[in-house]
Amino acid sequence: MRNAQFSEPDPKTLDAIKRVLGPAGWKAPQDASRYFEDPRGRFRGQASLIALPASTAQVAEIVRLCAANSIGIVPYSGGTGVVAGQLAIDSDNAIVVSLERMNKVRHFSVDDSVIVVEAGCILENVHTAAQDHDMMFPLNMASKGSCCIGGNLATNAGGIQVLRYGNARDLCLGIEAVLPDGTVLDELSPLHKNNTGYDLRHLLIGSEGTLGIITAATLKLKPQYPxxxxxxxxxxxxxxxxxxxxxxxxxxxxxxxxxxxxxxxxxxxxxxxxxxxxxxxxxxxxxxxxxxxxxxxxxxxxxxxxxxxxxxxxxxxxxxxxxxxxxxxxxxxxxxxxxAANRMAGAFCNSDTSVPLSRIDDFVKDTLQAIFDIHPDVQINSYGHLGDGNIHHNVLPPNGVSKADFLSANPGIIDAVRLAINDVTQKHNGSISAEHGIGRLKTDDLETYASAARYDTLKRIKAALDPKSIMNPGALIR
Amino acid sequence: MRNAQFSEPDPKTLDAIKRVLGPAGWKAPQDASRYFEDPRGRFRGQASLIALPASTAQVAEIVRLCAANSIGIVPYSGGTGVVAGQLAIDSDNAIVVSLERMNKVRHFSVDDSVIVVEAGCILENVHTAAQDHDMMFPLNMASKGSCCIGGNLATNAGGIQVLRYGNARDLCLGIEAVLPDGTVLDELSPLHKNNTGYDLRHLLIGSEGTLGIITAATLKLKPQYPxxxxxxxxxxxxxxxxxxxxxxxxxxxxxxxxxxxxxxxxxxxxxxxxxxxxxxxxxxxxxxxxxxxxxxxxxxxxxxxxxxxxxxxxxxxxxxxxxxxxxxxxxxxxxxxxxAANRMAGAFCNSDTSVPLSRIDDFVKDTLQAIFDIHPDVQINSYGHLGDGNIHHNVLPPNGVSKADFLSANPGIIDAVRLAINDVTQKHNGSISAEHGIGRLKTDDLETYASAARYDTLKRIKAALDPKSIMNPGALIR
CATH class of the missing domain: 3.30.70.2190 (Alpha-Beta Plaits)
Structure with a gap:
């Protein structure tokens, strides 16, 4: 159990949280198994309560209660993340905080070319709202019908138009977030220039819920092209x-x-x-x-x-x-x-690495070789965002062999392939997580492959902003 | 004296620093008055030594010596900053570290569309290097002939093409920096996607030398347009x-x-x-x-x-x-x-605020009114980056009155005008420092106008990453 610092939450605190939320604002874990599902079926989450706050004030109040009573919080957005960032897999002591009821468009401004939305707004609904004003929001990915803006920002999501428009962070002008002590950081104003100290927006974006909960965002809109x-x-x-x-x-x-x-x-x-x-x-x-x-x-x-x-x-x-x-x-x-085709064909490894564009060809050659060195008969379906240097290698069993049979005949091959790809990525000055984040799946890998200077700095920031380590405990940094 | 925590540096430590740098690598303060000059003539810097390191390893070694002996470091780039970020104005106990000798282009890659330069590289030289390869680097401002990349990034410089290409941070794919304990963070690889923990590049960019010294950067190049x-x-x-x-x-x-x-x-x-x-x-x-x-x-x-x-x-x-x-x-x-015309005409106030585009008209009306309420006869030259919401109000004495005469007849007017503009900016959800940063000029203003949530978070980050507060002491946060 990695979250050993948290004991079972005191029932009185859970009751206080429920009172903040009202009867429609929470679910018991046994009535809410969908919050524990992993899109790739490898993990199972747990929690002592599913909180469904309806406002930023409610989120703040819950966080204050959790901070005061050392209860871990797992922020939950669209549930589409593939690195278990939204799943407490080691303990049921934490509570899940899902922002699904905070799904409103707060404001639309053509003059500012922005839309202000709550974190629970589904990405595709942002697309539609922009189109209704003859504009467009460029963040786009296969999960657009279910992923939400809060999770998109918390994980700095990528997708299929990063090349021109950047990652999620590049499409966000402002955020509102509840910090680990329950204070609200309101920085939604659509400013294109703001040099008043460290960029907290960029710090929270991509922090995977470990430094606070993003509750709303001001998103940049682009013109539609003819x-x-x-x-x-x-x-x-x-x-x-x-x-x-x-x-x-x-x-x-x-x-x-x-x-x-x-x-x-x-x-x-x-x-x-x-x-x-x-x-x-x-x-x-x-x-x-x-x-x-x-x-x-x-x-x-x-x-x-x-x-x-x-x-x-x-x-x-x-x-x-x-x-x-x-x-x-x-x-x-x-x-x-x-x-989907990879999943149907029994893919047992799905990598998410990036390298400099100038290294892509060697990187692909070297990774394919490294994987075939582990097992010469696997099939490798490599695809992804060439323009971003972000290739996903999907490794499948040999033709005609089922995933279950292959894995039982080759114990340890999942880890062996993953580490081989990571090693080649590092050799080419790449990133072991290009767009999916670290979550709970890659915490060991982060510790292994990050430089000491980076890892030490991450830990210092986490300890400074979340000294009780209540925000998404076990994710990103253990 | 704001940097009271630092006593006069021990001569033995200064000698050790000089030995790291070699005879050509340092200057005594009395031989180096140019490092103490303010472009607008309002302040005068001080220092006990001017260090001129020739390599990242030398920077790291100096920082380690300063950290071990609690000596403050003022990073110095092109010296063009207008908020005294590069000037220790309260004490001569700190040392200036100028990266002017680290001015090489380390690498140019057409495939990656990047140039890797050392921090002391002058902006205009980056423009030239890009043009030599039929590409361009879009960061551009009046001081391009003397400002350097390190300072551009440390202050997240803006300029005249932010509208299309973003601020300095948006044009930087990677950095190398020496952290306050002397470790080197090497994150120069030109990755377009990298979600391996908090974005340290964006944290260091805009931190005005208070979290580390940026020693090199990987800059994005764009195609030249016909x-x-x-x-x-x-x-x-x-x-x-x-x-x-x-x-x-x-x-x-x-x-x-x-x-x-x-x-x-x-x-x-x-x-x-x-x-x-x-x-x-x-x-x-x-x-x-x-x-x-x-x-x-x-x-x-x-x-x-x-x-x-x-x-x-x-x-x-x-x-x-x-x-x-x-x-x-x-x-x-x-x-x-x-x-330049403003300076020649005796401008005694130069604001640097931004507001949402939708607020610009009201903002300009309200600020002009607020300034005329203070003194009905001043002249106001407002100009700036309309597309970014970033207007500079320059306030001049009435026609025919000299700056000196006007200021002695109107004591306190500089502060009164500055605060009036700040108040109107805040009313319109704007930023009191759009592109120039906080430096030492605006530390009081930051404390006044930043939200408690923001200011507290800034202080926590500073204390976590620079616990001895040796990096640019007195700048940004006191």
């Missing part, structure tokens, strides 16, 4: 993909919003698991890129010009440009259903 | 300026890189102080905007179209579009010489 062009490109290697990206940049500048890499093996896999989907090439390539740009009218012509230049330089073996929204959707469906 | 269009626009009010900006965005999208506001009074002032410069309008307008966009070829046509739409909506009273680079330079010279 034209979008989407191309699916067959290439021979990630190195060629990078060269295509560089050439495309010369023609399309920063209108490029996505450069997603897929492996031929992955295309075949998605098509086999989703019979409605078909790769657009006559012959399955070794690798493929999904590239999208949006901007002023006439983008289609510039895309054709750019592709012509890529063919002239022998960077592409085939290319398809979507001629309609439905063709665009079909191309994206190949990419977006990749995680 | 076309630039620059317009000087006569408008009736800041509100009209905001409406122009919104209309322009509909036509030019995020190709707009600068929207600078000037007052008619300011145009006349610049022309009177710089006889070579002339506002391009037949009649001096109440207000004017300098707007610039860059992007794909054909931008000039889109600019004309956008201006037509602005005239149709009655947002503009006059407009001039630069037809050549020399015309562009002349328009920018009006804006860039504004600070």
């Amino acid at each position: 034209d979008t062009s989407t191309a699916f490109l067959a290439i021979q290697s990630p190195a060629k993909g990078l060269a295509v990206f560089q050439e495309m940049k010369r023609h399309l500048g920063d209108t490029i919003s996505a450069v997603e890499l897929m492996r031929g093996l992955g295309l075949t896999l998605v098509a086999s698991k989703f019979p409605g989907l078909r790769p657009p090439f006559a012959q399955t390539p070794d690798w493929a890129i999904l590239l999208e740009a949006s901007g002023a009218l006439g983008l289609g012509d510039r895309m054709q010009e750019a592709l012509g230049a890529c063919f002239d330089k022998d960077l592409l073996t085939d290319a398809v440009v979507a001629q309609s929204q439905s063709q665009r959707d079909s191309l994206w469906a190949l990419r977006e259903n990749t995680p | 076309d630039t269009s620059t317009a000087f626009l006569a408008i009736q009010s800041p509100a009209k300026g905001l409406a122009v900006f919104q209309e322009m965005k509909r036509h030019l999208g995020d190709t707009i890189s600068a929207v600078e506001l000037m007052r008619g009074l300011g145009l006349t002032l610049v022309a009177s102080k710089f006889p070579g410069l002339r506002p391009p309008f037949a009649q001096t307008p109440d207000w004017a905007i300098l707007l610039e966009a860059s992007g794909a070829l054909g931008l000039g046509d889109r600019m004309q179209e956008a201006l037509g739409a602005c005239f149709d909506k009655d947002l503009l009273t006059d407009a001039v579009v630069a037809q050549s680079q020399s015309q562009r330079d002349s328009l920018w010279a009006l804006r860039e010489n504004t600070p």
